[in-house]
Amino acid sequence: MKRLYGSLALLSLSIGAAIAAPATLPAAFEHPNVSSLDKVAVRIMPAVNVDKLKAEDRLRDKRGDIPRFALPMTVDMTPLNSGVWEDLDADTVVWRQRIRSEKAMSLNFGFTQYHMPAGGRMLIYPATQEKGGDRDLIREYSDRDNNELGQLWTAIVPGQEAVIEVVVPRASAGQLKLHLTKVNHDYVGFGPLARRLAEASGEKGVSGSCNVDVVCPDGASRSDIIRSVGVYSKNGSLACTGSLVNNTANNKKMYFLTAHHCGMTTTAAANSIVVYWNYQNSTCRAPNTPASGANGNGSLAQNQSGSTLRATSANSDFTLLELRTAANPAFNLFWAGWDRRNQNFPGAVAIHHPNVAEKRISLSTTSTSFVAWGGGAGTTHLNVQWQPTGGVTEPGSSGSPLYSPEKRVIGQLHGGPSSCSATGTNRSDQYGRVFTSWTGGGTNATRLSNWLDPGATGATFINGIN
Structure with a gap:
């Protein structure tokens, strides 16, 4: 409830990879037979009214609510109703889905169903990611992230468009469970790259200078x-x-x-x-x-x-x-x-x-x-x-x-x-x-x-x- 008094200053938080910069690269970087990203389906999210959200945040601050940096948006997306499946090789398949929310500083995702079969992995990365780019921007998840609730919430990726990519052995593809229900649109600037976008929009620093x-x-x-x-x-x-x-x-x-x-x-x-x-x-x-x-x-x-x-x-x-x-x-x-x-x-x-x-x-x-x-x-x-x-x-x-x-x-x-x-x-x-x-x-x-x-x-x- 920090704040009893005062006004809301700009929230910002910078976030990196799930455990460290992953050794794995997006499939298209290592498999030339995989389609380019422009051939992958893109889900366009509804427009976000940032002025309205910031007005709400001023009221939240007066109530002593904890800071909000993103607007949750509900979706119903699975590899059965969304995205594109392709063959990587004789033994492996890949599923990809692009998600875009205009003017988002960063995106993060909530999966209310997550089970990755052994040998599989999920990468989430900015659509602008390049092969020689910063690997800290790639989030990697595997069967180590399976849990008793069967859910997963991810770290942020900067920018307004992200790619969700799953690679699994063909023989165990039927064991994959993935249900995306929340796309969270960062309208404040969460992370160093997201914050640069916020600065370009005229936003200022995030914490008081006396700190x-x-x-x-x-x-x-x-x-x-x-x-x-x-x-x-x-x-x-x-x-x-x-x-x-x-x-x-x-x-x-x-x-x-x-x-x-x-x-x-x-x-x-x-x-x-x-x-x-x-x-x-x-x-x-x-x-x-x-x-x-x-x-x-x-x-x-x-x-x-x-x-x-x-x-x-x-x-x-x-x-x-x-x-x-x-x-x-x-x-x-x-x-x-x-x-x-x-x-x-x-x-x-x-x-x-x-x-x-x-x-x-x-x-x-x-x-x-x-x-x-x-x-x-x-x-x-x-x-x-x-x-x-x-x-x-x-x-x-x-x-x-x-x-x-x-x-x-x-x-x-x-x-x-x-x-x-x-x-x-x-x-x-x-x-x-x-x-x-x-x-x-x-x-x-x-x-x-x-x-x-x-x-x-x-x-x-x-x-x-x-």
């Missing part, structure tokens, strides 16, 4: 916990921040802590998550300068999709997910420790994606205090006062972790009045406490304890692990 890049000196001693934070999309159209957290078994379970109000509170919503790791600017832009408020150059070639809901509670505004796939070693992730003690802390550190842009760091050098959500008397949340000229949080930062000086998670962002222009007590935010979430609503589905202390050790704090 501090994680590669700046403030992040130098916190490089480990920086690697635990990721930005994510929900249902291909909404976005928040979250973080990997450790558990007392130190077994690298993919537990991902975020905010209840981000809406990842159902099986379907949790399944739709796409998390993007290590999205940060490569250099330290001086805070409070125009460069810091402009678009960054973060690379987002690292992401993963799908999760299972483990626990959630509105009281302290927490949700704990378990990401479906194990960490890719190339991502170099970190599982942050946590501290559930019933106390305040002499300072705090926030790592987050303001307006879902490149990762930033905000510091508080004053003691936290107990509050209820909204600022009244209570103990469910921590109030954090930011430095007068330092970083703050913004829409899109919701769900991001708050760390103690010992670099342990002590809460996740619910919201607050902070902004680069805020002063005094308005330059503050409220975080649901890990202490409160530990016992939550008293059941496994509403508390952290069973998941983060599976052996019931009684530990009150633990450190993170690589």
Whole structure:
């Protein structure tokens, strides 16, 4: 619900390949017998009224809703009623479908039915992709992405036209299940290439200039916990921040802590998550300068999709997910420790994606205090006062972790009045406490304890692990 006050700034997020730049190229690049793209069927989506959407977003911001970057559009497309099948060779076939949504900055897709047979794969790539072009723009999915729900939500591809391509062994083509039901039209600028299109339309940067890049000196001693934070999309159209957290078994379970109000509170919503790791600017832009408020150059070639809901509670505004796939070693992730003690802390550190842009760091050098959500008397949340000229949080930062000086998670962002222009007590935010979430609503589905202390050790704090 970050924002209690303020106006909606431009959302932008840059995203890359499903696990890394795929070794596989589109079929037409390697098989000259395959038809050129202009011979492939194209589905033209209805026109999108961007002015209307942005007017709605201003109202969403006033309500404290999480940022929206795309408009979901419903379709009913399968390899049986859409696209073109062709032979690659005697043993392999390919299906392709083009999808175009005029003036989209990027596109992403929701498949409510997905099952890829062994030896098959699906690529999604911009229609402008060239053989020697950037492979980070190609998204690759295989039987590793099959799951118990039989669904798949994809990372974005930049531009207004994308190609969905499936290659399967001829003998197992009948096992393929693919039902595309959502085409999500990015009207804001999600990703570096999409953001360039937004800039060409006169849009400005995405996060406040007072914010501090994680590669700046403030992040130098916190490089480990920086690697635990990721930005994510929900249902291909909404976005928040979250973080990997450790558990007392130190077994690298993919537990991902975020905010209840981000809406990842159902099986379907949790399944739709796409998390993007290590999205940060490569250099330290001086805070409070125009460069810091402009678009960054973060690379987002690292992401993963799908999760299972483990626990959630509105009281302290927490949700704990378990990401479906194990960490890719190339991502170099970190599982942050946590501290559930019933106390305040002499300072705090926030790592987050303001307006879902490149990762930033905000510091508080004053003691936290107990509050209820909204600022009244209570103990469910921590109030954090930011430095007068330092970083703050913004829409899109919701769900991001708050760390103690010992670099342990002590809460996740619910919201607050902070902004680069805020002063005094308005330059503050409220975080649901890990202490409160530990016992939550008293059941496994509403508390952290069973998941983060599976052996019931009684530990009150633990450190993170690589």
